[in-house]
Amino acid sequence: MLQVKVIRDDKKRIINGLRKRNWSAQQLKVLDQILDTDDKRRAAQKDLDDLKSETKQLSNQIGQLMGQGKKSEAEALKARVGTIKEQTKVLEEQFNSAKDALDELLYTVPNCPHKSVPKGKSSEDNKVFRNWNKPFPTLPSDAVPHWDLGKKYQLFDFELGVKLTGAGFPVYRGQGAKLQRALIQFFLDQAIKAGFEEVIPPLLVNTDTARGTGQLPDKEAQMYTCERDELYLIPTAEVPVTNILRNEIIPEKNLPIKMTAYTPCFRREAGAWGADVRGLNRVHQFDKVEIVQVEHPDRSYKTLQQMLGHVSRILNKLELPYRILLLCGGDTGFSAAKTFDFEVWAAAQQRWLEVSSVSNFEAFQSNRMQLRYRDADGKINLAHTLNGSALALARIVAALLENNQTPEGIQIPKALWKYTGFKQITLNGKG
RNA sequence: GGAUGGGUGGGUGAGUGGCUGAAACCAUCGGUUUGCUAAACCGACGUACGGGUAAACCCUGUACCGCGGGUUCGAAUCCCGCCCCAUCCGCCA
Numbered sequence: 001m002l003q004v005k006v007i008r009d010d011k012k013r014i015i016n017g018l019r020k021r022n023w024s025a026q027q028l029k030v031l032d033q034i035l036d037t038d039d040k041r042r043a044a045q046k047d048l049d050d051l052k053s054e055t056k057q058l059s060n061q062i063g064q065l066m067g068q069g070k071k072s073e074a075e076a077l078k079a080r081v082g083t084i085k086e087q088t089k090v091l092e093e094q095f096n097s098a099k100d101a102l103d104e105l106l107y108t109v110p111n112c113p114h115k116s117v118p119k120g121k122s123s124e125d126n127k128v129f130r131n132w133n134k135p136f137p138t139l140p141s142d143a144v145p146h147w148d149l150g151k152k153y154q155l156f157d158f159e160l161g162v163k164l165t166g167a168g169f170p171v172y173r174g175q176g177a178k179l180q181r182a183l184i185q186f187f188l189d190q191a192i193k194a195g196f197e198e199v200i201p202p203l204l205v206n207t208d209t210a211r212g213t214g215q216l217p218d219k220e221a222q223m224y225t226c227e228r229d230e231l232y233l234i235p236t237a238e239v240p241v242t243n244i245l246r247n248e249i250i251p252e253k254n255l256p257i258k259m260t261a262y263t264p265c266f267r268r269e270a271g272a273w274g275a276d277v278r279g280l281n282r283v284h285q286f287d288k289v290e291i292v293q294v295e296h297p298d299r300s301y302k303t304l305q306q307m308l309g310h311v312s313r314i315l316n317k318l319e320l321p322y323r324i325l326l327l328c329g330g331d332t333g334f335s336a337a338k339t340f341d342f343e344v345w346a347a348a349q350q351r352w353l354e355v356s357s358v359s360n361f362e363a364f365q366s367n368r369m370q371l372r373y374r375d376a377d378g379k380i381n382l383a384h385t386l387n388g389s390a391l392a393l394a395r396i397v398a399a400l401l402e403n404n405q406t407p408e409g410i411q412i413p414k415a416l417w418k419y420t421g422f423k424q425i426t427l428n429g430k431g
Numbered sequence: 432g433g434a435u436g437g438g439u440g441g442g443u444g445a446g447u448g449g450c451u452g453a454a455a456c457c458a459u460c461g462g463u464u465u466g467c468u469a470a471a472c473c474g475a476c477g478u479a480c481g482g483g484u485a486a487a488c489c490c491u492g493u494a495c496c497g498c499g500g501g502u503u504c505g506a507a508u509c510c511c512g513c514c515c516c517a518u519c520c521g522c523c524a
Contacts, residue, residue, distance in 0.1 A: 041480095041481095042480090042481065042482090045480070045481050045482095045493080046481060046482065046492085046493095048481095048493080049480090049481065049482080049492050049493040049494085050482095050492075050493090052492085052493060052494085053492055053493070055504080055505085056493090056505080058504070058505090059449075059503095059504050059505040060449070060450090060504095060505080061504090062449090062504045062505070063449040063450090063504085063505070064449085064450095066449090066504090067449090074504080075504095077504070078504045079504090080504090081504045081505090082504080085504090249478085370478095370479090377488080378488090380478085
C-alpha cells in the first residue's frame with residue numbers, strides 16, 4: 001500500500017498517477033478521505049497518549065503512597081484514575097476505528113504508476129517497448145497448434161489431468177515431461193549465473209505472507225485455499241520469496257538482494273476462460289522460475305532494466321521470437337509501479353503469448369511487509385521490491401513446440417540439448 | 432493425533448505485580464591503547480506511531496517481552512482463549 005506520508009506530501013503526483021489508471025474525480029476523493037482519517041487518527045492518538053501518560057504517573061504515585069502506608073490518599077488517587085479510564089476507553093475506540101478505517105481505505109488504492117508509464121485503458125493500449133524485427137519462423141504446410149502436437153507426440157495429456165484433478169491441470173509425459181524439467185533446470189542455471197541465490201520455498205503460505213505481497217486482500221479470488229489450515233497455494237514464487245525479508249531491516253551494503261526460485265504456480269483463473277484459452281495457453285498449474293530483487297530506491301529502475309536484459313538473453317538462447325510491452329496504466333497490476341510483459345510468438349496459433357512479467361513495485365509491497373534497509377547514517381527507509389518471471393513454462397513450451405515443428409519431429413534449441421539429452425522430439429520418443 | 436516443556440531485544444539468557452523498554456554476556460559499531468593484528472579498557476547499540484515544528488545528527492509522549500482478551504490504581508510477571516516451537520510416543524515419504 002502507499003504510505004500516507006507520500007499521499008500527503010506528494011498528492012499531485014499520486015493524483016496524476018492514478019489518473020493513468022483511469023481513476024475518476026469521484027474515485028480520487030478517497031485520497032482526501034485518507035488524509036482526513038489520518039488526521040483523526042493522529043488527534044485521537046495525541047489525546048489518548050496524554051491520558052495514558054497521566055494514568056501512568058498517578059499509578060506510580062499510588063504505589064509510592066501505598067509503600068508509605070498513606071492508604072486514604074492512595075484511595076483518592078485511585079478514584080481519579082477511575083474517571084480517566086472511562087475517557088480513555090472512549091478515545092481508544094475512536095483511535096482504533098480511525099486506524100482500521102485508514103487501513104481499509106489504503107487497501108483500496110493501487111500503486112502510483114511511474115511517470116514513464118503511458119495512460120491507457122486496457123491491454124490494447126500497451127506500448128511495444130521492443131519489437132521483433134526479424135522474420136517469424138516459417139512452418140510446414142501441415143503445421144498444427146501445440147495442443148495437437150502434444151497429442152501426436154504424447155507430450156501432455158489434458159484428459160488425464162481432468163481425471164486426476166480437473167480442467168487446466170495437464171499431465172506431462174515422456175519427452176514432454178523431460179522438456180519441462182530441462183527448461184526449469186536451464187532457467188535456474190541462467191539465474192544462478194546472473195548472481196541470484198536459489199531458494200526452494202514452501203508452496204503453501206499463511207495469511208501474513210499472502211498479505212505481504214498484496215495477494216490479500218487484492219487478489220484473494222486468484223488463489224486456491226486450504227481453509228482448514230488457513231493456508232494458500234502460491235500463485236507465484238514471488239509470494240514466499242519476497243516475504244523471506246518481511247519485517248527485516250537490511251544493511252544498505254547488502255543491497256541488492258537477489259533470489260531465484262523454481263516453483264509450481266497455482267491459479268484459479270476464475271472467470272478468465274474464453275475463446276483463446278486452449279491447450280497450454282492458460283492452465284491452473286504451471287511451472288515457473290521467478291527472480292526477485294530487493295533494491296535501494298535510487299537504483300530500482302536501473303535494476304528493472306537489468307532484469308529485462310536477463311529475460312531477453314534467455315529468450316535469445318531459446319531462439320524464440322519475442323517482443324517486450326510496456327504496460328499502460330490501466331493494465332498495470334494493482335501493486336506494480338511499472339511492468340514490462342514479454343510475449344513470445346506462437347507460430348501455429350499466429351499469436352503472442354505472455355511468458356514473463358517484470359515489475360518494479362517500488363515501496364508498495366515493502367510498506368505492507370515492513371521490508372526496510374538501514375543507510376550509512378543509520379536511517380531506516382523502505383526498500384524497493386522487484387520481480388519477474390524468468391520464465392513461465394507452459395507457454396514457453398507451447399511456442400517452442402509450435403515454432404520448431406518439422407516433418408521429422410520437433411527440434412529442440414541447442415541451448416537445451418545438454419538438459420534434455422535429445423535434440424528433437426520424435427514419434428518413437430527416442431529423440 | 433497423544434504427552435510434556437517452552438515462546439523475553441540481532442543471539443544466549445535473567446526477570447513472578449510498581450524503581451523493567453527490560454540485568455548480564457555475546458555479536459555489532461565508535462574510541463583509547465598498540466609496530467600491525469589480537470587482547471584489554473571506555474562508550475554506543477530496538478522498533479512503530481504521535482507531539483514540540485515545516486524540517487533536524489534535538490527534546491518529548493505512548494505502545495510493543497508469541498497473538499487476543501480479562502483482573503488490578505498499576506501486568507513481561509496473575510487469569511482465560513488462541514497460535515507457534517521443541518522433545519518423546521504414534522503414524523509416515
